Amino acid sequence: MTNTSNGTPAIEFRDVVKRFGDNVVLDKLNFSVAQGDRVTLIGPSGSGKTTILRLLMTLEEANGGLILIDGDPYTHEYKGDKWVEIPEKRRRVVRNRVGMVFQQFNLFPNMTVLENIIEAPVHVLGLSKKDATDRAEQLLEQVGMPDKRDARCTQLSGGQQQRVAIARALAMDPEILLLDEVTSALDPEIVADVLGVLRDIARTTDITMLLVTHEMQFAREVSNRVLMFDHGQIVEEADPETMFTNPKHERTQEFLKAVLGG
Numbered sequence: 477m478t479n480t481s482n483g484t485p486a487i488e489f490r491d492v493v494k495r496f497g498d499n500v501v502l503d504k505l506n507f508s509v510a511q512g513d514r515v516t517l518i519g520p521s522g523s524g525k526t527t528i529l530r531l532l533m534t535l536e537e538a539n540g541g542l543i544l545i546d547g548d549p550y551t552h553e554y555k556g557d558k559w560v561e562i563p564e565k566r567r568r569v570v571r572n573r574v575g576m577v578f579q580q581f582n583l584f585p586n587m588t589v590l591e592n593i594i595e596a597p598v599h600v601l602g603l604s605k606k607d608a609t610d611r612a613e614q615l616l617e618q619v620g621m622p623d624k625r626d627a628r629c630t631q632l633s634g635g636q637q638q639r640v641a642i643a644r645a646l647a648m649d650p651e652i653l654l655l656d657e658v659t660s661a662l663d664p665e666i667v668a669d670v671l672g673v674l675r676d677i678a679r680t681t682d683i684t685m686l687l688v689t690h691e692m693q694f695a696r697e698v699s700n701r702v703l704m705f706d707h708g709q710i711v712e713e714a715d716p717e718t719m720f721t722n723p724k725h726e727r728t729q730e731f732l733k734a735v736l737g738g
């Protein structure tokens with residue numbers, strides 16, 4: 477899907493509140509991601525990075541504020557001064573513009589690679605099986621696994637499963653791709669393969685990307701903007717080069733020292 481660069485952010489959080497019981501994870505969070513931007517979220521464990529991605533996938537519900545995709549309210553909207561839920565049918569239309577790749581791949585283990593990739597395009601988007609299969613084959617080529625079409629996911633290595641998960645997310649033709657620690661569960665020697673695939677996607681498409689990663693090299697190569705989170709708030713934002721070599725905020729300096737060592 478082609479992003480239309482009309483100045484409307486691809487993603488916008490307005491005063492978003494998220495609580496788990498008494499734990500206020502996001503307290504009126506505001507930020508936006510421009511169309512085609514590649515933004516990395518960094519910050520200490522528990523600062524709310526994954527929660528942001530899960531809110532965008534509607535895997536969690538916000539307790540207040542607005543989340544907008546291309547200017548459309550996503551899960552709730554204000555009617556007068558009332559904060560009301562958006563009906564499921566309207567929500568789904570917006571939801572289909574967003575794809576996510578998870579740390580633990582989340583593939584259907586009993587399906588083949590091809591079945592995993594075409595499942596949502598056929599059942600959610602209503603594509604014909606033939607069209608979905610043609611597209612899946614192109615994507616398998618793109619992620620470097622053209623020969624694994626009929627393999628069961630349980631027969632694949634972690635790196636291969638993650639590449640299938642990336643192909644599956646792209647098969648929905650998302651405008652926005654969310655990547656949550658996609659290399660954390662992988663052995664170090666195969667991390668480079670997965671990063672290579674994502675670097676290629678970043679280079680050859682205009683998909684808006686929002687990623688959470690502890691791989692600073694990856695953040696540097698793929699993203700053009702880094703947001704440092706602490707306690708559910710953005711404490712600093714900069715381009716990767718500036719953020720990683722010359723962080724201004726004390727919390728960023730401490731965090732990067734802990735992550736990068738030295």
Ligand SMILES: Nc1ncnc2c1ncn2[C@@H]1O[C@H](COP(=O)(O)OP(=O)(O)OP(=O)(O)O)[C@@H](O)[C@H]1O
Pocket residue numbers: 496499501519520521522523524525526527528
């Ligand atoms: N389903 C849940 N139920 C209760 N608390 C939750 C739930 N999900 C997240 N939390 C809490 O919300 C806070 C933010 O968690 P989140 O996973 O977003 O942080 P994070 O910045 O992604 O951390 P990490 O880098 O460790 O993945 C944490 O205090 C966490 O314990």
